[in-house]
Amino acid sequence: xxxxxxxxxxxxxxxxxxxxxxxxxxxxxxxxxxxxxxxxxxxxxxxxxxxxxxxxxxxxxxxxxxxxxxxxxxxxxxxxxxxxxxxxxxxxxxxxxxxxxxxxxxxxxxxxxxxxxxxxxxxxxxxxxxxxxxxxxxxxxxxxxxxxxxxxxxxxxxxxxxxxxxxxxxxxxxxxxxxxxxxxxxxxxxxxxxxxxxxxxxxxxxxxxxxxxxxxxxxxxxxxxxxxxxxxxxxxxxxxxxxxxxxxxxxxxxxxxxxxxxxxxxxxxxxxxxxxxxxxxxxxxxxxxxxxxxxxxxxxxxxxxxxxxxxxxxxxxxxxxxxxxxxxxxxxxxxxxxxxxxxxxxxxxxxxxxxxxxxxxxxxxxxxxxxxxxxxxxxxxxxxxxxxxxxxxxxxxxxxxx
Numbered sequence: 001x002x003x004x005x006x007x008x009x010x011x012x013x014x015x016x017x018x019x020x021x022x023x024x025x026x027x028x029x030x031x032x033x034x035x036x037x038x039x040x041x042x043x044x045x046x047x048x049x050x051x052x053x054x055x056x057x058x059x060x061x062x063x064x065x066x067x068x069x070x071x072x073x074x075x076x077x078x079x080x081x082x083x084x085x086x087x088x089x090x091x092x093x094x095x096x097x098x099x100x101x102x103x104x105x106x107x108x109x110x111x112x113x114x115x116x117x118x119x120x121x122x123x124x125x126x127x128x129x130x131x132x133x134x135x136x137x138x139x140x141x142x143x144x145x146x147x148x149x150x151x152x153x154x155x156x157x158x159x160x161x162x163x164x165x166x167x168x169x170x171x172x173x174x175x176x177x178x179x180x181x182x183x184x185x186x187x188x189x190x191x192x193x194x195x196x197x198x199x200x201x202x203x204x205x206x207x208x209x210x211x212x213x214x215x216x217x218x219x220x221x222x223x224x225x226x227x228x229x230x231x232x233x234x235x236x237x238x239x240x241x242x243x244x245x246x247x248x249x250x251x252x253x254x255x256x257x258x259x260x261x262x263x264x265x266x267x268x269x270x271x272x273x274x275x276x277x278x279x280x281x282x283x284x285x286x287x288x289x290x291x292x293x294x295x296x297x298x299x300x301x302x303x304x305x306x307x308x309x310x311x312x313x314x315x316x317x318x319x320x321x322x323x324x325x326x327x328x329x330x331x332x333x334x335x336x337x338x339x340x341x342x343x344x345x346x347x348x349x350x351x352x353x354x355x356x357x358x359x360x361x362x363x364x365x366x367x368x369x370x371x372x373x374x375x376x377x378x379x380x381x382x383x384x385x386x387x388x389x390x391x392x393x394x395x396x397x398x399x400x401x402x
Contacts, residue, residue, distance in 0.1 A: 002030045002165075004394070005181070005190040007172050007204060009033025010043035011148070011382045012374045013196035014155040019390035020194075021162045029164045030190075032183060034171035039152035041273075042198055043379065045343030047223070047253050047261065048148045049236065050074065051377040052089070052140045054109030054116060055248070061360040063112045065381035065388070070142055072383045077146055080154050085256045089143035089236035090124060092133035094326050101240035102138055115142055131237045132329045143236055145256045148379060172197065175207040179367055194394055195370040199272040199346040205370035210363040214372055215292060217349045217356070218272050223253070223263030223340040224320055230335030233260040237327050245302050246347065246358045246375065250314070250323045262324045262336055266345070267311040268293055268304075275342045292349060301354040348373035360385060362393055369393040 004020050004027060006013050017031050035041075050073055053066030077084040093099050109116040117139040119127065124137045131137070160166055171184040180189040195204045199218065205211035226233075237252040253261040270289055273280035296304035314320045321333050348357040360381075361373035371389060378385070 001179075001189040001191065003027040003191050004029045004194065005188050005192075006031040006194045006196060008196035008198055008201075009035065009038035009156070009166070009168065010041065010196065010198050011039075011152050011155065011379055012043075012198075012371055012386060013194070014038065014152065014159055015382045015386035016194050016196055016371075016389055016394065017159045017164045018155065018162065019387045020394060021159060021164055023390065023395060025163070030188065031159070031164055031166050032170040032172065032188070033166070033168045034184070036169050037153075038156045038166075038168070039149045042343060042346060043152045044149040045221075045341060046148050046376065046379060047264065048145045048256060048379075049089075049253060050144045050146060051380045052109070052114050052116075052142045053112050053377075053380075054105050054114045054138075054140065055241065055243075056112065056359075057108065058111045060358070061385065061388075062358075062377060062381065063108070065385040066377050067112060067114050068384045069377070069381035070144075073146070073151070073380060074144060076154075076383070077151065080158075082150055082154055083147055083256045085145045085254060085258075087143070087145060087235050087254045089140040089238060090119065090128060090131050090133075091138040091140070091238045091240060092124070092131055092327055093135065093137065093240055095134050098240040099135060101243070102136065104243070105138055105240070109138075114140075116140055128235050128237070130232055130234065130328050130331055132327065145236070145254060147256045151379075172200075172204060191367065192394060193368045194389075195368065196374070198374070199344060201346065201370060201372050202348070205363065205372060208368045208370065210365075210368075210370050211372055213350060213352050214348050214357070214361070215288065215351055216272070216346050217289060217292060218269040218274060219247075219345040219347055220267040220269045220274065221264035221343045221345055222267075223261040224317065224336045225338045225340055226260035226262075226333075226335035227338065228335055229254070229258055229260040231260050231328075231331040231333060233331075239327055245307070246356055250320065252324060252327065260335065261340070262320065263340070264343070265311055265314045266307065267314070268308055269344060272346075273344065275344065292351065296354060299354060302356055345375055346373075347375055362389055364393050
């Protein structure tokens, strides 16, 4: 029997293992991952942006952990000699109507203790001539970019140095008794289980009596890449987002290696690993997800119908570039020729209210804990958020309900 078994080799699962092992160095901790390496899904298929923490309302877990997470992950990269691009970010207004959205972001940033600076249009033009705005823009000096695969693999290395046993190629199949699970490589008996399975977190949680009011709806994200950065992007350039949904809109990202990217899309997917064509097609997932997406479409909950139509149009490269071009000054877009590997956002849906859940969500009790919603900025927040999960959920005795 192991003391703790953790399901999921993404940035969250690996850091929960780290947090548990730091508190209980003698505990036997085993992490299982169904793929042959870590970071094969969301943790390795994201923009790599370390967010500053000004998008989120003060009462949210995201606001609580993003600012600290940003600083700690930058320090982690420096200590472990990993690449980091401290390229900052500007959020620009495309018209006068978006100024109020900028001001709301500044209010949230001030409450959350995030360093932000107003730039007038002429100041923006001097610092970042590629970006354009209406009257003023927000400057975020602590935003940076990293290589998410490199960083996630480094956390695997770290926890193995600490004595965590990482078993790849081991897939969770089902619960098997009160304190055991069956995997593709046999049973595992445990004292406590942590589910950080990302796209499958809700399915696993239901085996333990949790996630009764939630289901994961996948959204596909793709970037258009300019490998040589012919456009000359020198910072991340973002629009004012629609704060009613969890997506930040099409923007420019300056990757850790200097590559320019435009994106991402937020296209509704039809099964959990709907990356390309019919790859990994699953009939049961297709039926369940299509059912909820149809309900969202028919009711137009949170503008889902409008979102679906607008996102499908982004498959046309000319339209994608036109959307991005509204943030910049006649850039050379000739280098944006290659689509990135798709990523899938494991977005939690409240099936009672038909709302996309914007904050992190954890449920658990007894001998199991389930991280149900750990979407962006989960990478940025991963170190303090998982320590909170470990302290308030995993390492507590008895039932918990926060």
